[in-house]
Amino acid sequence: MKVLILGSTPNAFAAALTLADAGHTVEIVETATVVGAPYVTQDGGEAGLAYPHFCPVLGKQWGITLPSLAHTGRSARRADGSWLHVRRSGLIGATEHDDKAWPHFMTLMGQAGELLYYLLQNPEPPAYLAEAWRELGRRQSMEVLRLPWMSLRDLLDEWFEDQALKGLLAEVALEGVAQGPFASGTAFHLIGRWANGQVLSPTSLPGGSGSLMASLQAALEGRPVQFHHVPGTPELAPDQRSLTVGTQAFEFDFLLSDKDARWTYTQLVNPRYLETEFNTAIRNIRGRGVWQRGLGRCAYPGDWPEQARLDLIHWEPGLIRLEKAWDRVKRNLDVEEGPLQLCWPGLLDESRPADLIQESFGYGSGWMGRGPLDVTDRKYFTPVDYERDWQFTQGHLFGGDRDLSQSFFLRPIADYQPPLDNLDLCGSSLHPADHTGRAGAWKAQELIRRFSQS
Amino acid sequence: MKHYDAIVIGGGHNGLVHAAYLAKAGRQVLVLERRHTVGGATITEEIHPGFKFLIGSYLISLLRPQVIQELELAKHGLELLPLESTLVPLTNGDYLADWPDHDMTRRELLRHSRRDAETYEEFSLTMRRLSLAMKPLLDLFPPDPTSLAPRDIEQMARIKGVLGHMQRKDFHTLCRLCTMSIADFLDEWFETQPLKAIKCTSGIIGTFMGVRSPGTGYVALHHYLGEIDGVRRSWAFPKGGTGAFAQSIANAAKAFGAEILENAPVHQVLIKHGAACGVVLEDGREFYADRVISNADAQRTFLKLVPKEHLPDDFLWDIQRFRSASPACKVNLALDGLPTFSAVPKGNEQLLRGSIEIAPSVDYLEQAYDDAKYGGWARKPFMDALIPSLLDPGMAPPGKHVMSLFVEYASSEIDWTPEKKAQFLEVVVDTLAEYSPDLKSKIIHKHIMTPHDIQEVFGITNGHIFHGELSLHQLLFLKPSPQWAQYKTPVRHLWMCGSSTHPGGCITGAPGRNAAMELLKDWSA
Incomplete structure (x- = not known):
């Protein structure tokens, strides 16, 4: 079978490698202006997502080993100039109450995170999930069951008293999420981040996350996979047997779209050929990019603590600040003051410039550039760029919000059946909604089974 | 002893x-x-002589x-008087009404949007199926899912049975409704703002969440589980x-x-x-x-x-x-006569016999929540009004009326001094007066129960x-x-x-x- 894969996230590569290993001919074509979005490194800084995580099981299969550089943790600078450092080993600069609560909170989140990880690691809920849940014991299993439905405010108010700590954890959970911390179900995002280790030890790759792309491309060597980068607008031929980008045409027996579901079924496939009910469901997918990236030059301030050098730094975080910013964004108003995360990847990774500062501005462009530091040569990457240049609908880097109403069997839409015979999704629009390569590999395995039957 | x-x-x-x-x-x-x-809190009190105020709950469903x-x-004396309609007066002089009679509602919706009138059919059927499926859960004793005791297992199996018997599509809708915000859910169905707003309100009654907060979908469903004399989703005044x-x-x-x-x-x-x-x-x-x-x-x-x-x-x-932080207040007005609503055309006064919702748009409701959620009150609150004396003349002296207003949002975290109480009461009356110009001139007595009063009077935390x-x-x-x-x-x-x-x-x-x-x-x- 000749399979064409549109897009180039790790999911596209995972699908390509799986199919190629099964003896199918694969072509990958990327039509965005860059290859590998959302993992794009420019001048050593991250333009999109910063902490790539490729499924280790798949990686081992194809000899992809990723050296990782772990940040030491996270820090928060409070409005009064004092600092809080959050480490796996404990909190530094926290109140006594929070210090005591932290290990218990870590245990609870670790347990919930582990269970969620089992769900994300498998296409269907594994049989041992119930057993693993029961093993937590009566009290703890109920605690875990409470978590996903809670709001971050409810959860964090129960555990901690320090606004900076609560705000920091909420900012981690809500990075890229179009909700405020007061909304029910937002605690689910924190478990998600906990499950992939992004809360306490976010890991980047030497040379930036773009180097993931290099490793994946290297893995294609010696396999019957061709890679094309043709920026432009792909057009599907009416007979659904070929895809044209500009002057180039690609023929296929089956097309896998690594682009998100909305993009695939509105831009690539003409909705006129699809059923109304399906179109409505696709249109109802919610996913709106709300965070933006700033890259610039600024040395690590001398009067900031040594301890925070290799951390991700949250600027005056707080639940109220976060919620107030969201209040503005949901009405499409500019934010005066929103969440801000800073880090200096060059201090962690010698191959990148030491004075490179990587900023994430939460919620709304009005807030960009008003940060506390004097940053020069700033370049911004906003959801508008992500949509226009990288072909992500509404600039959402995961193909749609990953809240409870759009996860698991409700993703990308409830009861999703590909409406066309020889076209399907293979990207983060599908469960488990990430760029670990799992969604691509699972979809490819499904296809291989289907091809062998017919 | x-x-x-x-x-x-x-x-x-x-x-x-x-x-x-x-x-x-x-x-x-x-x-x-x-x-x-x-x-x-299920009580009628004669706060002002001759006028019976509903200082707590006011409707049954x-x-x-x-x-x-x-x-x-x-x-033993229970007599239920079903409400005949729901009315949303709008500031532009128009209104939107909703009756238990499906065809009347449909005709009314056609006046606003043909598309919504058509979707309304399917929406009602879907919600009806969901609430029918969910209703057995009300009478269930909640099992302990961690327990392996026979009765817990039996109850879990029953819940599974309840949900398992649903159509696949309904089950998915149920899962989404419970985890979504009511506003997002309704955005998928309707386009008319007042219609969305009126349907949104059941998602926020008594709940300190905004219409755009996930979780309000479940609250809406909870309010859909009611029935009066076998008529689903209807409300009645005792x-x-x-x-x-x-x-x-x-x-x-x-x-x-x-x-x-x-x-x-x-x-x-x-x-x-x-x-x-x-x-x-x-x-x-x-x-x-x-x-x-x-x-x-x-x-x-x-x-x-x-x-x-x-x-x-x-x-x-x-x-x-x-x-248990609460946003809900209760206001009662003793009125010298029936107030007129500028949105209600002459001859249509029977519309006032139902509930009157001050909820002109989804953004209005969300703004009310945003005003209150940091520990304040809504500058333009959402109100669910009822004139009980129209349904039961015994509630007020002849020719006079009482009006009961359920008001959201005003945070229970406010330090409710008498001045603050009076201020918020003004806010409520002023907001209502925008829809009923002669209201203020007819008020004989006004009374408010803030979350603090509800705590003090009824002893609810x-x-x-x-x-x-x-x-x-x-x-x-x-x-x-x-x-x-x-x-x-x-x-x-x-x-x-x-x-x-x-x-x-x-x-x-x-x-x-x-x-x-x-x-x-x-x-x-």
Whole structure:
């Protein structure tokens, strides 16, 4: 079978490698202006997502080993100039109450995170999930069951008293999420981040996350996979047997779209050929990019603590600040003051410039550039760029919000059946909604089974 | 001193229902009510001479039909007057109305949007199927999912059966509705702002969440589970106000042999050898019984009435963190005559006989929430108004009227001084006057119950009308504490029967009834 894969996230590569290993001919074509979005490194800084995580099981299969550089943790600078450092080993600069609560909170989140990880690691809920849940014991299993439905405010108010700590954890959970911390179900995002280790030890790759792309491309060597980068607008031929980008045409027996579901079924496939009910469901997918990236030059301030050098730094975080910013964004108003995360990847990774500062501005462009530091040569990457240049609908880097109403069997839409015979999704629009390569590999395995039957 | 079989602390509607069921089963029951009359927040009071105010609850829909039948409430004076319509007046002079009669609503919607009128059919059918499927859960005793005890497994299987029998598509819709915000959900169906707003309101009643907060979808569904005389999703006004309804249950309870003692505020639950054995009143009187059942909310019961040393730390923490911040106020107006609404055309005054919603758009509702959520009040509040005297002329002197307004949002965290109360009352009246220009000139008396007043008068913690938020992490077997959701408590022989337990708030009678069934089963075992 000749399979064409549109897009180039790790999911596209995972699908390509799986199919190629099964003896199918694969072509990958990327039509965005860059290859590998959302993992794009420019001048050593991250333009999109910063902490790539490729499924280790798949990686081992194809000899992809990723050296990782772990940040030491996270820090928060409070409005009064004092600092809080959050480490796996404990909190530094926290109140006594929070210090005591932290290990218990870590245990609870670790347990919930582990269970969620089992769900994300498998296409269907594994049989041992119930057993693993029961093993937590009566009290703890109920605690875990409470978590996903809670709001971050409810959860964090129960555990901690320090606004900076609560705000920091909420900012981690809500990075890229179009909700405020007061909304029910937002605690689910924190478990998600906990499950992939992004809360306490976010890991980047030497040379930036773009180097993931290099490793994946290297893995294609010696396999019957061709890679094309043709920026432009792909057009599907009416007979659904070929895809044209500009002057180039690609023929296929089956097309896998690594682009998100909305993009695939509105831009690539003409909705006129699809059923109304399906179109409505696709249109109802919610996913709106709300965070933006700033890259610039600024040395690590001398009067900031040594301890925070290799951390991700949250600027005056707080639940109220976060919620107030969201209040503005949901009405499409500019934010005066929103969440801000800073880090200096060059201090962690010698191959990148030491004075490179990587900023994430939460919620709304009005807030960009008003940060506390004097940053020069700033370049911004906003959801508008992500949509226009990288072909992500509404600039959402995961193909749609990953809240409870759009996860698991409700993703990308409830009861999703590909409406066309020889076209399907293979990207983060599908469960488990990430760029670990799992969604691509699972979809490819499904296809291989289907091809062998017919 | 007489020894009772059971003492019920608090004569709210659930306490009375509970007592009636126990008495019906032949138990000697005593109900202790703090105030001068039973009913709790289900009460009618003559605050201004001649005018009967609904200072607490005001409408009935979720009341379980079993309760009416089994306690023979009709015989004891309950008379329900179904509401005929819902009206949303708009500032532009137009209005949108909604009737139980499907065709009338459809015609009305056609006036606003053809598309919405068409989707409305499917929407109603979908919601009807969802609520039909969910309804059995109201009468279920919540199982403990971690337990392997036969009855827990049986109940879990029953829940699974309830959900498993749904059509696949409905099940998915249910899952999405429960985890989405009501505004997002309705955006998928409708385009007319007032229609979306009117449907949104059921997602925020009594809940400190905004229409765009996920979780409000479930609250909306909760309000869809009601029925009056077999007509689903309809609301009714009890003749004589909700107080008369409480009296009818009290009469039923008495007829079955229960005793009711008023002006008897409970100071503490008496505990001997780790088991509840009675209560002591604030005036020192003591009453003894085999079982003590608290109709008070969980926080009042366990943080005030039960001495701390009898409760495990875990459980105490569960109760302390139980979310009960409340946004709801109740305003009553005594009126010199029927106010006119500029949106209601001459000759259409019968529209005022239903509920009147001040909810012109989804953004209006969301803004009201945003104003209040940091501990303030809405500058333009959402209101659910009712003119009970149009339905039951006995509520006001001839020619005069009373108006009952359910108002959101005003945070329970505000320090409610008399000045603040008066200020917020002004806000409410001013907002309403935008829709009814002659309202202010007709007001004889106005009265407000803030969350603080609800706490002081009815004894509900934070004045939360549902005894704690109806959010998903406080439902079913998580209500009020993950390990004690089966009406039992860590103190032997102390039980709960109030709205803090499954299935939660509103006038349902369900917690009272379910708890009685459980208690009786436990007793005979």
